Amino acid sequence: MIARKYSPLLFALVLSGLMSLLVSGISTFRAVGPIAGFATLWLGAWLAAWLFAFPSVLLVTPLARGLVERLVEKP
Numbered sequence: 230m231i232a233r234k235y236s237p238l239l240f241a242l243v244l245s246g247l248m249s250l251l252v253s254g255i256s257t258f259r260a261v262g263p264i265a266g267f268a269t270l271w272l273g274a275w276l277a278a279w280l281f282a283f284p285s286v287l288l289v290t291p292l293a294r295g296l297v298e299r300l301v302e303k304p
Contacts, residue, residue: 241290245282253278 231239253274261270 237290238287241286242283245286246279249278249282250275 254271257267257271257274261267264270
């Protein structure tokens with residue numbers, strides 16, 4: 230098992246991986262349609278997107294948390 234202290238990093242890795250997988254799949258399908266070799270194109274697009282998505286999630290998460298805290302009622 231992975232140590233609990235790495236859970237924020239693991240969360241960012243999983244979240245960025247799943248979101249970039251979905252978005253790249255939709256974008257690739259819209260761009261080329263159901264062609265032969267679609268999965269290969271999608272995989273390439275996903276890996277490229279994930280390279281940007283993972284560090285972006287790490288950088289943006291604190292900003293998003295701060296914004297949410299300002300938008301919701303105080304307890």
